[in-house]
Amino acid sequence: xxxxxxxxxxxxxxxxxxxxxxxxxxxxxxxxxxxxxxxxxxxxxxxxxxxxxxxxxxxxxxxxxxxxxxxxxxxxxxxxxxxxxxxxxxxxxxxxxxxxxxxxxxxxxxxxxxxxxxxxxxxxxxxxxxxxxxxxxxxxxxxxxxxxxxxxxxxxxxxxxxxxxxxxxxxxxxxxxxxxxxxxxxxxxxxxxxxxxxxxxxxxxxxxxxxxxxxxxxxxxxxxxxxxxxxxxxxxxxxxxxxxxxxxxxxxxxxxxxxxxxxxxxxxxxxxxxxxxxxxxxxxxxxxxxxxxxxxxxxxxxxxxxxxxxxxxxxxxxxxxxxxxxxxxxxxxxxxxxxxxxxxxxxxxxxx
Amino acid sequence: xxxxxxxxxxxxxxxxxxxxxxxxxxxxxxxxxxxxxxxxxxxxxxxxxxxxxxxxxxxxxxxxxxxxxxxxxxxxxxxxxxxxxxxxxxxxxxxxxxxxxxxxxxxxxxxxxxxxxxxxxxxxxxxxxxxxxxxxxxxxxxxxxxxxxxxxxxxxxxxxxxxxxxxxxxxxxxxxxxxxxxxxxxxxxxxxxxxxxxxxxxxxxxxxxxxxxxxxxxxxx
Numbered sequence: 001x002x003x004x005x006x007x008x009x010x011x012x013x014x015x016x017x018x019x020x021x022x023x024x025x026x027x028x029x030x031x032x033x034x035x036x037x038x039x040x041x042x043x044x045x046x047x048x049x050x051x052x053x054x055x056x057x058x059x060x061x062x063x064x065x066x067x068x069x070x071x072x073x074x075x076x077x078x079x080x081x082x083x084x085x086x087x088x089x090x091x092x093x094x095x096x097x098x099x100x101x102x103x104x105x106x107x108x109x110x111x112x113x114x115x116x117x118x119x120x121x122x123x124x125x126x127x128x129x130x131x132x133x134x135x136x137x138x139x140x141x142x143x144x145x146x147x148x149x150x151x152x153x154x155x156x157x158x159x160x161x162x163x164x165x166x167x168x169x170x171x172x173x174x175x176x177x178x179x180x181x182x183x184x185x186x187x188x189x190x191x192x193x194x195x196x197x198x199x200x201x202x203x204x205x206x207x208x209x210x211x212x213x214x215x216x217x218x219x220x221x222x223x224x225x226x227x228x229x230x231x232x233x234x235x236x237x238x239x240x241x242x243x244x245x246x247x248x249x250x251x252x253x254x255x256x257x258x259x260x261x262x263x264x265x266x267x268x269x270x271x272x273x274x275x276x277x278x279x280x281x282x283x284x285x286x287x288x289x290x291x292x293x294x295x296x297x298x299x300x301x302x303x304x305x306x307x308x309x310x311x312x313x314x315x316x317x318x319x320x321x322x323x324x325x326x327x328x329x330x331x332x333x334x335x336x337x338x339x340x341x342x343x344x345x346x347x348x349x350x351x352x
Numbered sequence: 353x354x355x356x357x358x359x360x361x362x363x364x365x366x367x368x369x370x371x372x373x374x375x376x377x378x379x380x381x382x383x384x385x386x387x388x389x390x391x392x393x394x395x396x397x398x399x400x401x402x403x404x405x406x407x408x409x410x411x412x413x414x415x416x417x418x419x420x421x422x423x424x425x426x427x428x429x430x431x432x433x434x435x436x437x438x439x440x441x442x443x444x445x446x447x448x449x450x451x452x453x454x455x456x457x458x459x460x461x462x463x464x465x466x467x468x469x470x471x472x473x474x475x476x477x478x479x480x481x482x483x484x485x486x487x488x489x490x491x492x493x494x495x496x497x498x499x500x501x502x503x504x505x506x507x508x509x510x511x512x513x514x515x516x517x518x519x520x521x522x523x524x525x526x527x528x529x530x531x532x533x534x535x536x537x538x539x540x541x542x543x544x545x546x547x548x549x550x551x552x553x554x555x556x557x558x559x560x561x562x563x564x565x566x567x568x569x570x571x572x573x
Contacts, residue, residue: 239467349419
């Protein structure tokens with residue numbers, strides 16, 4: 001249906017007004033994120049001190065709720081997850097219209113993770129309690145739906161998934177082994193996001209570009225992982241997702257035939273590494289530092305773009321990313337401290 | 353211990369045969385003991401190496417797992433741990449070292465390509481690969497260590513057993529048999545002497561009787 005110019009303008013105004021209101025709330029939430037000066041302090045603290053400190057912050061409610069059930073590092077980590085889930089659910093509830101639908105689609109990633117975890121648990125005979133612990137209810141599935149999914153038998157799970165609208169996933173599960181299903185689901189998730197955001201408003205384009213960068217980073221890391229493991233080029237390409245911003249499928253195919261040294265030299269020429277020279281060549285054995293560098297780039301990009309476009313979807317996307325980074329940083333610190341890792345090594349894993 | 357059997361010639365032959373057998377056994381067991389000790393020291397060096405290797409590898413594996421738990425969260429690691437369907441297994445075959453049966457343990461399907469590990473590639477992070485690789489190396493070396501340490505334990509038990517047998521032969525069985533043989537020889541010689549003496553006495557007696565008979569006949573004439 002074609003809208004007349006007056007109605008289209010009115011609808012655009014409503015959307016902008018909603019973005020202004022929603023982004024103001026997101027910015028207020030963003031202001032509550034831990035400042036980067038907090039992390040060096042956390043690095044000096046012990047786990048109980050850190051838990052107490054978190055108990056006085058935004059994580060207070062989650063820590064109080066889970067306090068009777070968990071202790072120490074587990075309490076911190078599960079509280080972080082619960083807070084993440086609550087925050088993301090809050091964002092979806094606050095958003096309206098197209099924005100809400102986009103956010104729900106974006107958060108479906110957690111649904112996929114939860115579904116595959118539940119299926120892995122069933123196939124490996126893991127108890128429901130353990131699987132329940134392994135779930136992060138940050139996606140569009142409600143707690144009740146997740147509980148049903150966990151408690152159901154394998155066959156019933158398929159029925160539940162069909163009812164939830166995951167028909168494609170069920171069809172894949174019946175045909176392929178679970179790891180391949182997991183990969184297919186993620187590919188489908190990104191393809192779906194790219195399709196939904198192609199064309200349309202400026203916001204859609206921004207979202208599309210944000211997703212393309214996300215795809216680039218995932219492809220790049222997985223590409224290097226597979227090449228490092230000696231996987232043949234054709235097999236490597238099976239795991240690559242189309243739609244990257246700077247690393248399209250064609251370029252990846254070209255790189256797949258080269259040896260590791262050449263690949264690293266070529267990749268270092270990408271815009272992502274201008275500010276991170278040596279991130280690749282310095283970390284040949286482990287890619288975790290490179291992953292941290294890429295995440296930092298993505299966060300910086302999103303924050304910069306969000307500042308330049310205060311009425312865009314990038315404000316909420318940059319917040320989501322920043323929140324995930326905050327949770328990952330705290331988790332890195334507490335787990336590192338529990339495992340007696342040297343402070344410098346923990347610091348290297350942080351995205352500051 | 354004094355010999356309690358019958359001091360007969362056949363017994364002596366039997367004991368002499370036993371002495372010969374014991375001496376051969378003693379010589380062989382001594383050789384076996386020395387061979388086992390040599391083998392033990394060779395494996396001991398390997399055991400010392402594998403212990404230090406295991407300690408270092410365990411440290412790396414723990415470090416990588418901690419990093420992975422930090423990067424991905426303990427939940428994702430647990431979820432990835434649910435993933436593998438094919439578990440590694442060990443194949444044990446007996447191996448003979450100087451008569452001691454020790455296990456030869458081979459591990460199979462421990463090291464896997466990242467595409468065969470059972471977790472999805474696209475959704476996981478490289479920290480999991482590092483942790484899994486480190487644990488694969490560790491598990492493989494644990495199997496090697498299990499073989500070496502079991503061999504050492506079995507060798508030690510057998511060295512001890514062989515040492516006891518050698519000592520028993522050297523200080524108990526062979527001296528007792530030698531003593532018994534000496535005793536029987538002495539007894540046989542004594543019986544020989546007694547016999548000779550008896551024969552002489554009989555001869556003397558019969559000569560005396562013959563003489564007495566001759567004198568009586570002369571007197572009657």
